Each structure stands twice: as C-alpha cells, then as structure tokens.
Amino acid sequence: MKPFALLTDSGCALTADLRSRFGIDSYVSGNVTFPDGHTEKADLDWQRRTPEEFFSAMSSKKFLLKTSCPNIDEIESMFLPFVEEGREILMITISHGLSGTYNFALKAAEKVMEEHPGSKIRVVDSLRYSTAQGMLLAYASQMRDEGKTCDETADWVEANKNRFHQIGIMDDLFFLARTGRVNKAAAFMGSLVGVEPMADFSDNGLCTVVGKGKGKKKSLDACARYLEKLSIDPKSQTMFLAHSLREKEAAYLKKAVEERVGPKEIIVSSVDMFCGANIGPGLVAIFFYGQPISKDLIEEKKTIAECLQGK
Incomplete structure (x- = not known):
C-alpha cells in the first residue's frame, strides 16, 4: 500500500527545502490582497519578494494587507491527483479561528469521497498557525516514516495538538x-x-x-x-x-x-x-x-x- 499523502496550506511556514525534508506532498495557497488592490497567492517560498521587503513595508503601519482562504474547488483540485493514485490523504490546516481553510477543506473532502467511493481523506484542524502548524506536520511526517497509517497519524495529531x-x-x-x-x-x-x-x-x-x-x-x-x-x-x-x-x-x-x-x-x-x-x-x-x-x-x-x- 502506498504511504498516505501529507497535505497542508500556505499558513504552515514550510519553505521548499523543509517541505522536501518532511515529505509534504502538496499545499494549497490562500490569497493576500495588497494596498493597491491587487491579489497574489500566498507564497511559502518568497519568490516575488523577500521576507525583509514584505515586513519592512508593513513597518509604517500604512501598508495594510488582507488575506482570504483558498476556495473549495482549489482544495478539491489538490486532493484529486492523490485520490486517483489510490493514496489516502491527511491534510493539516491552519487554525479555524484564523482562516476558513479548515471548513472548506472538510467540504472538499466530503465531495471528493462521495465522487470516489473507497477514498479516504482526513482533515485535521491544527489549532495552530505558521511554524507551529509546520511543526505538527513534521511530527506527522515522522509517524508516516515509522509506518503509522493515515488514521493513526491523524488521531495522534488530534489528541496531542x-x-x-x-x-x-x-x-x-x-x-x-x-x-x-x-x-x-x-x-x-x-x-x-x-x-x-x-x-x-x-x-x-x-x-x-x-x-x-x-x-x-x-x-x-x-x-x-x-x-x-x-x-x-x-x-x-x-x-x-x-x-x-x-x-x-x-x-x-x-x-x-x-x-x-x-x-x-x-x-x-x-x-x-x-x-x-x-x-x-x-x-x-x-x-x-x-x-x-x-x-x-x-x-x-x-x-x-x-x-x-x-x-
């Protein structure tokens, strides 16, 4: 049986090297709207600007940003390739108190599982954000490496977050x-x-x-x-x-x-x-x-x- 896919969102603060190290199979991006009105996908790898440029601009308190979560269709599109490979999925999301990602992921998972009988998608609300969410993913990755199943890993994260x-x-x-x-x-x-x-x-x-x-x-x-x-x-x-x-x-x-x-x-x-x-x-x-x-x-x-x- 193939190992389960470990997925997340752009609230986890794991850059490409860390996602590779911990075997994060994919992530879905939220959105950031800038003061001039244009919107970009939140970029975990800082390809368009450096963290220094981003946070320095905010220092004046006039550079005000807005965020929005990925929609159900975007999350569904992330799930489908892994379902089609026959892999179970564990998605660990940013806290529901900070973003609607968790609730949208639940709806996307329900839809995908209804359309693909026999598939399994577990969605866990990390109740955390940024690097803390990334740390939970690192623990989940270690459990997967130790041979734990999707359910065993999801249950542990729920019990210990x-x-x-x-x-x-x-x-x-x-x-x-x-x-x-x-x-x-x-x-x-x-x-x-x-x-x-x-x-x-x-x-x-x-x-x-x-x-x-x-x-x-x-x-x-x-x-x-x-x-x-x-x-x-x-x-x-x-x-x-x-x-x-x-x-x-x-x-x-x-x-x-x-x-x-x-x-x-x-x-x-x-x-x-x-x-x-x-x-x-x-x-x-x-x-x-x-x-x-x-x-x-x-x-x-x-x-x-x-x-x-x-x-």
Missing part, C-alpha cells in the same frame, strides 16, 4: 488588533515602550498573551526558562523558531534555549506571508512539544510570571 506551545515576544500588536486576533487593551499594552507581550496558545488554539516582560533580553531569557519548565524531553526535540524581521532577537533566543535545554535541533525561519500579513513585523517565538495546555492558560500564566522573576 494542544501539547504544542509557543512562547516569545511581540514588539507591537497593532496588526493583530486590527484583524481582531487580540483585544485592543492587549494591543495598547504592547505599544508601550519597553513592554514585551508574551504569548502562548490557549486551549482553543488562539494566540493569547500570558505575560508582559520589560526589556527584550530579560523577556527572551524568561522565554527560555518557560520552555525548560513546560517542555517534555526537550533534548530529543526538533524545535521551530519563527520571526518577522527580528533576526537578532531570534538568534538570541535560539542560543538561550540551546544553552538551557540543548534540543536536538532548532529550525529558524521567517513567519510565512499568509500569517505574516496579519502579524506584521516584530514577532520572535519558539515552538515546542510539552505539557497539555491548561484551561484558560492558568498554569502557563503562573509559569511565565515565575520565569519573569528569574525563578
């Missing part, structure tokens, strides 16, 4: 507030000079502020302590670290985590275009596998408070 954490800092929450991804009170705090909002995923998959640091280095050091406290077997993990126009801070956080827990590998990449249009410049965050995320982030908020105190 709320063990995938984010911790990092965001210079300015302007773009997230503009698109309703954080509230205006949190955005105001994030605009204060020297205040660094720090976020993890909530139990429903939304990126939520768990603490506020003062000063970048102190905050990034607290992030490394947070990871140490909440991660499981960090030395065996391939972790992912993403940034939007913050290479210096990303390098600092990478070194701090390496010195504190010594993970197997830390893959550093830019936030992807599709998610970056709503995040803007100023993010640096590391993603890791750890303890289940607690209800209302009670444990996470307690932990980051301790870490900011140097405990």
